Amino acid sequence: AFAPLNSVTESDITHFATILSPSSLLSTLSPTSTSPEELDQFNNDWMGRFRGNSTTVVKPKTTQEVSEILKRCYEKRIGVVPQGGNTGLVGGSVPVNDEVILSLANMNKVRSFDPVSGILVADAGCILQSLTDYVAPHNHIMPIDLGAKGSCQIGGNVATNAGGLRLLRYGSLHGTVLGLEVVLPDGTILDQLTTLRKDNTGYDLKQLFIGAEGTLGVITAVSILTPPAPQASNNVILALPSFDKVLPLYQVVKQQLSEILSAFEFIDRTAYDLAVKHGQGRALSDEDVEGAECFVLVETSGGRREHDEEKLSHLLETLFEADKPLINTGVLSQSPAQFSSLWALREGVTEAVSKEGKAYKYDISVPLSSFKDVVDGTREHLHSRGLLHDKAVKHVLGYGHVGDGNLHLNIVADAYLPEIEDALEPYIYQVVASHRGSISAEHGIGAMKTHALHYSKDKVSIGLMKKIKEMFDPRGIMNPGKVLE
Numbered sequence: 001a002f003a004p005l006n007s008v009t010e011s012d013i014t015h016f017a018t019i020l021s022p023s024s025l026l027s028t029l030s031p032t033s034t035s036p037e038e039l040d041q042f043n044n045d046w047m048g049r050f051r052g053n054s055t056t057v058v059k060p061k062t063t064q065e066v067s068e069i070l071k072r073c074y075e076k077r078i079g080v081v082p083q084g085g086n087t088g089l090v091g092g093s094v095p096v097n098d099e100v101i102l103s104l105a106n107m108n109k110v111r112s113f114d115p116v117s118g119i120l121v122a123d124a125g126c127i128l129q130s131l132t133d134y135v136a137p138h139n140h141i142m143p144i145d146l147g148a149k150g151s152c153q154i155g156g157n158v159a160t161n162a163g164g165l166r167l168l169r170y171g172s173l174h175g176t177v178l179g180l181e182v183v184l185p186d187g188t189i190l191d192q193l194t195t196l197r198k199d200n201t202g203y204d205l206k207q208l209f210i211g212a213e214g215t216l217g218v219i220t221a222v223s224i225l226t227p228p229a230p231q232a233s234n235n236v237i238l239a240l241p242s243f244d245k246v247l248p249l250y251q252v253v254k255q256q257l258s259e260i261l262s263a264f265e266f267i268d269r270t271a272y273d274l275a276v277k278h279g280q281g282r283a284l285s286d287e288d289v290e291g292a293e294c295f296v297l298v299e300t301s302g303g304r305r306e307h308d309e310e311k312l313s314h315l316l317e318t319l320f321e322a323d324k325p326l327i328n329t330g331v332l333s334q335s336p337a338q339f340s341s342l343w344a345l346r347e348g349v350t351e352a353v354s355k356e357g358k359a360y361k362y363d364i365s366v367p368l369s370s371f372k373d374v375v376d377g378t379r380e381h382l383h384s385r386g387l388l389h390d391k392a393v394k395h396v397l398g399y400g401h402v403g404d405g406n407l408h409l410n411i412v413a414d415a416y417l418p419e420i421e422d423a424l425e426p427y428i429y430q431v432v433a434s435h436r437g438s439i440s441a442e443h444g445i446g447a448m449k450t451h452a453l454h455y456s457k458d459k460v461s462i463g464l465m466k467k468i469k470e471m472f473d474p475r476g477i478m479n480p481g482k483v484l485e
């Protein structure tokens with residue numbers, strides 16, 4: 001256990017003012033006084049579920065400034081929460097008490113890009129979409145893509161080891177991140193910002209910061225391998241009569257599309273209906289949707305359009321012609337606008353859910369064959385507790401990254417109520433553990449799941465994680481209350 005942390009004082013603010021320009025320091029304690037409301041957007045998380053009470057937000061512009069701020073916080077034992085785009089879904093990006101919020105928003109420059117190797121070096125605060133736009137004229141894409149791309153930052157993506165919609169094709173950030181620059185809790189700058197594809201010189205320290213959720217240090221820059229842009233991209237939405245067709249469909253799709261398959265995403269009927277209700281992307285015709293229990297979005301990314309289209313058409317023929325068709329219908333996008341609109345439908349589920357109500361989110365890895373049982377089982381469980389009605393739980397839905405075995409189970413309620421949480425936990429974690437699954441496939445542990453880590457990690461692993469934390473952060477100032485209890 002770490003010694004208790006201290007609150008920020010006026011003398012700390014005076015000190016921060018010698019490090020930062022006036023516009024980079026927001027504090028309700030400062031003489032030029034910021035109102036508490038101005039800090040609301042930093043203290044509240046994206047879902048409106050987790051809330052901190054920070055008095056102070058610092059927005060450094062350079063790695064040196066980050067280092068000097070951490071040095072002070074380390075000396076004075078003040079907690080620090082690194083904050084990127086604040087789109088995290090597990091309460092990791094907001095304080096649990098009154099820690100200083102260190103926003104990376106002012107560190108948003110590309111440092112270098114090599115169009116031959118595709119290696120991009122960028123400040124941690126660069127927004128993912130802006131990096132996609134930066135590399136596009138050089139015919140490259142980012143190896144990661146997700147619905148929050150317009151707000152999330154590359155540093156936040158690395159800190160959460162975000163998965164997203166392209167993992168099936170380009171792998172995880174543990175593979176595509178080549179180097180990091182990190183400021184350690186005592187202010188030391190760790191320069192591992194290499195641009196080498198290969199570097200087997202001892203322990204790969206950068207890997208520890210990928211997915212550490214800001215508990216070991218502040219990532220200030222990222223070196224990442226960007227793949228060449230595909231010459232042709234297509235997508236198709238398939239409506240399935242029943243969930244049990246998803247697995248056989250995945251097998252056929254993999255086999256037939258082979259090297260051009262780049263995404264295989266699943267949404268159940270409830271998720272589809274909510275996305276349509278809240279105006280996310282392209283809806284299918286009523287006729288196409290009739291009798292569909294779930295939907296799959298397939299994307300191809302390849303080298304030659306005619307070749308890819310031929311393969312896709314052939315796939316659709318096979319699916320329709322089979323003795324027992326695996327799909328009811330398949331709608332191929334016919335234009336770049338339709339292509340984007342089909343993606344918007346899938347990416348927009350999270351947004352739609354947040355418009356519908358308050359969401360409990362379980363981001364789990366379980367065997368693909370059990371996706372439906374987990375969703376239906378949760379619904380039945382809530383029903384048996386008398387919680388499935390208009391005033392409590394409105395919807396239970398499942399969607400996610402089939403290719404990665406990652407199910408997003410969302411429970412949409414009228415409000416966050418203790419009785420709903422009591423019904424959901426530990427129930428869902430026990431279900432996950434019974435499959436030897438993961439209680440967090442891609443969103444992290446944050447503040448939400450610290451108590452549940454043991455469902456997916458044994459004592460030996462948790463013990464080693466605690467030792468690593470103590471070694472990097474002996475005073476426990478970095479993102480306290482997150483990941484480890």
Ligand code: FAD
Nearest residue numbers: 084085086087088092147153155156159162163164214219
């Ligand atoms: P924040 O939310 O600000 O922070 C997240 C965590 O990282 C916090 O613990 C924070 O302390 C830490 N952190 C942030 N920046 C740094 C830094 N520079 N150094 C050290 N620590 C830092 N996640 C997926 O994996 N796949 C998805 O498909 C996906 N889709 C999403 C869609 C929507 C609409 C939303 C709202 C969220 C989605 N997410 C998804 C969740 C989220 O993890 C990602 O949006 C993203 O990776 C978080 O980045 P951020 O910059 O917003 O980080």
Ligand code: 2HG
Nearest residue numbers: 147347350361400408410
């Ligand atoms: C996605 O895949 C994201 O859309 C968000 O990871 C999932 O909101 C969620 O539960």
Ligand code: ZN
Nearest residue numbers: 164400408442
């Ligand atoms: Zn996801």
